[in-house]
Amino acid sequence: MRIVKGIGLLGNIIFQLFLIGCSIGASAQTRDTSDTSSTVDSLILTPTIGIKYAKVSSANNKLILDNVTRNPYISVQQYIKGNAAGTYIQEPTGEPGVAQNVFIHGLSAPLLNKKYLYDQQPAVYVNGLPLLTDNPFAYDIQKYDFNRIGPATNLMTIVDADNIESIEILKNPLELASLGPIASNGAIWITTKKSSSFDLSINSYYGIVAANRVTPINASYENQFRQQFYNKYGTLNDALNYPQYLRDSTNNDYYGAANWTDEYYKTAALYNANFGISAGTDRANYRFFGSMAKNANSADNTSISKYGANFMLNVAPLEWLMVSSMISYNRLERQRNRSIRDRLAEQRYIPDLANPLTPNKDMYSAYLSQFDKRITIDKNANNALEGYLALEASLKGFHYLGKIGFDYNEGLRDVFWPSTLLETNNFTSAYFGYNQRLITNHSLDYSFDFSNDQRLKLGVLQSFNSDIYRYNYAYAYNTPNDFIKSVIVNGDRNAGDYLEPPVVVHYFPSKMRTALFSLGGNATYELSDILSVNALIRRDGSSAMPVTHKWFTGYGAGANWDIKNHLMKERDGFSAFSLNAAWSRLGKTFSDDRYQAGPQYRVDLGWGNEPTIGSYAGIAGLSRPYTTGWVGYDIPWSYVDKLQVGAMIGFMQDRLTIGLDIYNKDDKNGLFPVPVAAEWGYISAYKSGLHVNNKGVDLTVKANLVRSKASDLYWDISWNANYNKNVLKALPGGFDEIVIGDNKLKVGEAADQFWILQNAGIYNNTSEIPAGLTVRGVPVKVGDAKWVDVNSDNTIDNEDKVLKGNYMPKISGGLGTSIALKSFTLDVQLYYALGHKALNYYASKRMDFINSEAVQDINSVKEITYWEKKQDLSIYPVYNVWSNTSPYRSDQDIFLENLSFLKLRSLSLGYDFSKMLRGKAFKRSLLYVTGTNLLTFTKFNGDDPELVNYNGYYRGDGLPLPKSVIVGLKLDF
Numbered sequence: 001m002r003i004v005k006g007i008g009l010l011g012n013i014i015f016q017l018f019l020i021g022c023s024i025g026a027s028a029q030t031r032d033t034s035d036t037s038s039t040v041d042s043l044i045l046t047p048t049i050g051i052k053y054a055k056v057s058s059a060n061n062k063l064i065l066d067n068v069t070r071n072p073y074i075s076v077q078q079y080i081k082g083n084a085a086g087t088y089i090q091e092p093t094g095e096p097g098v099a100q101n102v103f104i105h106g107l108s109a110p111l112l113n114k115k116y117l118y119d120q121q122p123a124v125y126v127n128g129l130p131l132l133t134d135n136p137f138a139y140d141i142q143k144y145d146f147n148r149i150g151p152a153t154n155l156m157t158i159v160d161a162d163n164i165e166s167i168e169i170l171k172n173p174l175e176l177a178s179l180g181p182i183a184s185n186g187a188i189w190i191t192t193k194k195s196s197s198f199d200l201s202i203n204s205y206y207g208i209v210a211a212n213r214v215t216p217i218n219a220s221y222e223n224q225f226r227q228q229f230y231n232k233y234g235t236l237n238d239a240l241n242y243p244q245y246l247r248d249s250t251n252n253d254y255y256g257a258a259n260w261t262d263e264y265y266k267t268a269a270l271y272n273a274n275f276g277i278s279a280g281t282d283r284a285n286y287r288f289f290g291s292m293a294k295n296a297n298s299a300d301n302t303s304i305s306k307y308g309a310n311f312m313l314n315v316a317p318l319e320w321l322m323v324s325s326m327i328s329y330n331r332l333e334r335q336r337n338r339s340i341r342d343r344l345a346e347q348r349y350i351p352d353l354a355n356p357l358t359p360n361k362d363m364y365s366a367y368l369s370q371f372d373k374r375i376t377i378d379k380n381a382n383n384a385l386e387g388y389l390a391l392e393a394s395l396k397g398f399h400y401l402g403k404i405g406f407d408y409n410e411g412l413r414d415v416f417w418p419s420t421l422l423e424t425n426n427f428t429s430a431y432f433g434y435n436q437r438l439i440t441n442h443s444l445d446y447s448f449d450f451s452n453d454q455r456l457k458l459g460v461l462q463s464f465n466s467d468i469y470r471y472n473y474a475y476a477y478n479t480p481n482d483f484i485k486s487v488i489v490n491g492d493r494n495a496g497d498y499l500e501p502p503v504v505v506h507y508f509p510s511k512m513r514t515a516l517f518s519l520g521g522n523a524t525y526e527l528s529d530i531l532s533v534n535a536l537i538r539r540d541g542s543s544a545m546p547v548t549h550k551w552f553t554g555y556g557a558g559a560n561w562d563i564k565n566h567l568m569k570e571r572d573g574f575s576a577f578s579l580n581a582a583w584s585r586l587g588k589t590f591s592d593d594r595y596q597a598g599p600q601y602r603v604d605l606g607w608g609n610e611p612t613i614g615s616y617a618g619i620a621g622l623s624r625p626y627t628t629g630w631v632g633y634d635i636p637w638s639y640v641d642k643l644q645v646g647a648m649i650g651f652m653q654d655r656l657t658i659g660l661d662i663y664n665k666d667d668k669n670g671l672f673p674v675p676v677a678a679e680w681g682y683i684s685a686y687k688s689g690l691h692v693n694n695k696g697v698d699l700t701v702k703a704n705l706v707r708s709k710a711s712d713l714y715w716d717i718s719w720n721a722n723y724n725k726n727v728l729k730a731l732p733g734g735f736d737e738i739v740i741g742d743n744k745l746k747v748g749e750a751a752d753q754f755w756i757l758q759n760a761g762i763y764n765n766t767s768e769i770p771a772g773l774t775v776r777g778v779p780v781k782v783g784d785a786k787w788v789d790v791n792s793d794n795t796i797d798n799e800d801k802v803l804k805g806n807y808m809p810k811i812s813g814g815l816g817t818s819i820a821l822k823s824f825t826l827d828v829q830l831y832y833a834l835g836h837k838a839l840n841y842y843a844s845k846r847m848d849f850i851n852s853e854a855v856q857d858i859n860s861v862k863e864i865t866y867w868e869k870k871q872d873l874s875i876y877p878v879y880n881v882w883s884n885t886s887p888y889r890s891d892q893d894i895f896l897e898n899l900s901f902l903k904l905r906s907l908s909l910g911y912d913f914s915k916m917l918r919g920k921a922f923k924r925s926l927l928y929v930t931g932t933n934l935l936t937f938t939k940f941n942g943d944d945p946e947l948v949n950y951n952g953y954y955r956g957d958g959l960p961l962p963k964s965v966i967v968g969l970k971l972d973f
Helices: 001-032 037-045 076-080 113-117 134-140 174-179 219-233 236-240 341-349 361-371 561-567 841-847 847-852
Strands: 087-090 101-104 122-124 165-168 187-193 198-211 268-280 284-296 303-318 320-336 377-395 398-417 427-449 452-477 505-526 531-542 551-563 574-588 638-651 656-674 684-709 714-731 737-742 743-746 752-756 759-762 785-788 802-806 811-821 824-834 837-840 894-898 903-912 926-940 963-973
Touching: 076 087, 076 187, 087 174, 087 198, 113 134, 134 452, 134 505, 165 174, 174 187, 174 531, 174 551, 174 574, 174 638, 268 303, 268 963, 284 320, 341 398, 341 427, 531 574, 531 714, 531 847, 561 574, 638 684, 752 837, 837 841, 841 847
Parallel strands: 122 187
Antiparallel strands: 087 101, 165 187, 198 268, 198 963, 268 284, 284 303, 303 320, 320 377, 377 398, 398 427, 427 452, 452 505, 505 531, 531 551, 551 574, 574 638, 638 656, 656 684, 684 714, 714 811, 737 743, 752 802, 759 785, 811 824, 824 903, 837 894, 903 926, 926 963
């Protein structure tokens, strides 16, 4: 009842705001503003949003958003994908609402695990407020890092494209230095819509995600595939050990119809509805935006729903003072996949995996019935609340900007899987976590006007960030039964087991608090509209750093020279021509505060891949961090040095503009785990000294190819491209190379290369095998892989592995075009990435079926998609799968795949009815149809070149990127 009343109250408030807006908007059109001076109008025409970055005239990094709002995109990463030079987006799965990875100007460190992935993401600012995301410290208590514990939802889905006025990708060194260490990996600067007149906009669409078309297979196909190995190399004993599920060809569960796809791939609906209303004048205005949306995938019944509201109010009580405020709330609810691997990873239990799910529809439906909501619980939700209060004052040469803001988001996950899904053992877990940020920013500057042409601006700045990360996680096995889904204790005070749970509950609470305090000064010299020179220095102090290195001094400088205004005023060939250059040094903080404390103990007593035992015989204890690495004293700041030189050129009144940036980025003094001697007991020791260099070029071209008012024909095109190359310049401790697992890092080579053997074919007879040749002491026989013996020592081992390929593209970007003819519009976006590769781990495991099934671990799991032909396996040689040399091992170049691709990412056709309607009720009335992920051109042998893990491994487990078609209506009043 209270919820119903609350919804009714909210609806009434929105309705009242609508009426107020209409009245303010109407009065604003007729109001006499003669009492307001032009000086005041110029001061407060655009309400402030608080602290801004140091604006530099560089290549145009502002995204074109009109087409984005007509696509069923759900996250900030999807908005900018292919739309900004120097920004590469990874989308390793099409599951709605999961994290996507952003890299601006390359890698700053090798991606050994997901912690390194988190630490390289850019900051996202909304109206100057840096948003928080989940912290990777939760991985410390996880056995596997497939998904972070909790809802694992992409928090960048809270920003709605229809409420965005602009998105800028900040890459210029001076811009980033003005924002501080939070922006050391680059920044995405989002400004929401605002207005000083009456505006009302509505955008709504409905569409479908078509069921993915795949080639299903059954046991007959798998049996034929395996028989070629048995016929060529198999023995009688091998035949007797043939897998049970493949033995009986009369078993219709496995050899019958492969129609499981009818239950796994189903056409899904998606929709969106939002509206925004703005009203007021230059002196007082507001904007309200509300939205609801559902984004879905046709695979595995996955989806995300979000509900949001945003309110902004700007008031200028005095001619020289502006007060701005914002409050925003979003609710996210995610329907996750039913992957066996993900479930077992959270349960930390590997059952008997001998017999996989069957490709039969009826049997698969019976399995899916175990996920009925009456039996199974899998709830995932996030709440996000952001807001700020900002002041801007300008009086007698002084200019003040100040803001206090907050960002709070919480994640909740409740899970119960019945005993029928795990060998009679049920499982329950609960998660609650939150991220909280409080931020204050202040800047004060004074302008010295020497003449009409020269100005010197001196300023000071101060900022403070306080961040808190918290999670409470618990899991248990074997509740009383599958209907009692929680752990019930005895509430009798007189009982001996009072409040003692009947089962063992594994409970993991953790909390981390960090703070960042900054002081700085800046100076700007402007010579008319010809030259501007900027310089800043800042002092940043972080609580995450050791006491000996709490503070870091950063600085930056930049200049912009407008050649057109200086030297070409009389020439019509150029409508714009400017050069700019900037350099900065910016400190980088740690996402984990454990590096501030030196050698330490941990509360878990785990070992190997079991990091979270917690106690021994029920007694809590402490241990050294053997599994996570030794941390020493006196760890200094990491930092990034960046130099960028650019040019902006315009022709024919800017009908053609070209932006070019050349950059050199050095991430120095990085903290990195260095392997140590086994007798130490530690797997590694953290040391500073990692140095990765990125060099590259950003190119942006925008052209108005046709501008014909007579025929009402317009044709625009935009193209962006980035070339990036990374090199590992130094390793900690002065090492020239180190080996960590399957990764080898060598100074002078790229940081994202694969370390693999070179495959030269197969040994078909004994005469081809060099005498005494071994693979790590195992004699080579007929049917083994022919690997190149690089050092000619007659043995194949790690010394023969070479660095080859890169998992980050060398070239990436996008091409967009928009054609308008009278009331019709056609928008097309292409997305491409070139020059990168992937290790086809999926093909390796399918070919190496003997070893894959012999070891019962998380990598032996067969999903229902096991019965899907993802690629042609006949392209690989038929090796002896029983060989102890492991001929189908994944670390060889036979599985190194070309990932280069070109995609038709979206195609949108619209018709504007407003041009037909009489009167001026509508500014625009656009009916549109949009299709996404329509075509892919690639040589990659897997299902999609984008569905590759962050570290370049293709496992074939990513859900397909959804091919959708929507029909929408966009109204602007």
